[in-house]
Amino acid sequence: MEIYRYDALSSTNSELLELSKKNAKSWTVVWTSHQTAGKGYAGSNWVSEKDRNIAVSVLIKSVLKYDELIYFNQWISVVLFQFLSQFSNDLWIKWPNDIILKNKKIAGILIETHKADSELNIILGVGLNVNQLDFGSLPKAGSLASELHRKFNLEEILSGFMTELENAYLEIENKNWENIKNSYNQHLFRRNQVSTFIKNQIEFQGIIREVDGKGRLVIENLEDKKINAYQHKEIELKY
Known part of the structure; x- marks a missing residue:
C-alpha cells in the first residue's frame, strides 16, 4: 500500500x-x-x-x-x-x-x-x-x-x-x-421502523424492508399497502 x-x-x-x-x-x-x-x-x-x-x-x-x-x-x-x-x-x-x-x-x-x-x-x-x-x-x-x-x-x-x-x-x-x-x-438505518418519506414532494408513511439485489431501497407504503423499490434520488427519508 x-x-x-x-x-x-x-x-x-x-x-x-x-x-x-x-x-x-x-x-x-x-x-x-x-x-x-x-x-x-x-x-x-x-x-x-x-x-x-x-x-x-x-x-x-x-x-x-x-x-x-x-x-x-x-x-x-x-x-x-x-x-x-x-x-x-x-x-x-x-x-x-x-x-x-x-x-x-x-x-x-x-x-x-x-x-x-x-x-x-x-x-x-x-x-x-x-x-x-x-x-x-x-x-x-x-x-x-x-x-x-x-x-x-x-x-x-x-x-x-x-x-x-x-x-x-x-x-x-x-x-x-x-x-x-x-x-x-x-445494519440498515431505520429498517423495519415506521418512517416518513418524500416522493414527488408528497409525504407518506412507510417501512424500509431491505435494499434489494439491484441496490434499490424497498419500502412498504403504509397508506396503500404496496411494496415498491426505489433508486437513489427517487425517494427521500425524513429523520
Whole structure:
C-alpha cells in the first residue's frame, strides 16, 4: 500500500484519478485533512473544516463487472461501519452509503470508475468527519467528536481503517455477494421502523424492508399497502 499525504487538496478522488492515469499501482492511497471541494454521492458536496477530518481515496484495480459495483458499494459501507463500531453501538448504514452516528451523518462514500485495458479501476473515496464540531446550517451533520465528546487522532483513525479495508477485501475477491448484502441490510438505518418519506414532494408513511439485489431501497407504503423499490434520488427519508 503506497500512501500519499497532502496538506490540502480540492478532491482526493480527482487527484487519485490523475495518478491512476499515470499507472499508479492498486492500493495506492491519497489522503488529506483539508479537502476544499470534496465530491459526494450523486453530485452532492462534502464540506470539511481544515485539519479536523479525513478525506481518503483508494485505487483498487479489479476485474469486477459494472453490475457488481452494487455489492462493492455495500461492502465498503459495511467495512466502514464495522471499523467505526468500536467507538459506538449507536451506528447505522443509511442507504445508499452514508454512516449515521446518533442520528447524525458522520461519513459518506463516493465510488468512481474507469476502464483500463481488461481491468476496472475503482477509485474509492471516503469522507469521515472526525473532530469537526461546527456544521453551520447542516443540522443532520456530525462527527465522531461532536457525538462522542472526545478528540481523535486522525493518523490513528486512518491507519486503523486502512488495515480493516485491506483485511476485508477477501470478501470481494471471493464474491461473497449474499453475505455482503445480508450484512448491509442487518445494519440498515431505520429498517423495519415506521418512517416518513418524500416522493414527488408528497409525504407518506412507510417501512424500509431491505435494499434489494439491484441496490434499490424497498419500502412498504403504509397508506396503500404496496411494496415498491426505489433508486437513489427517487425517494427521500425524513429523520
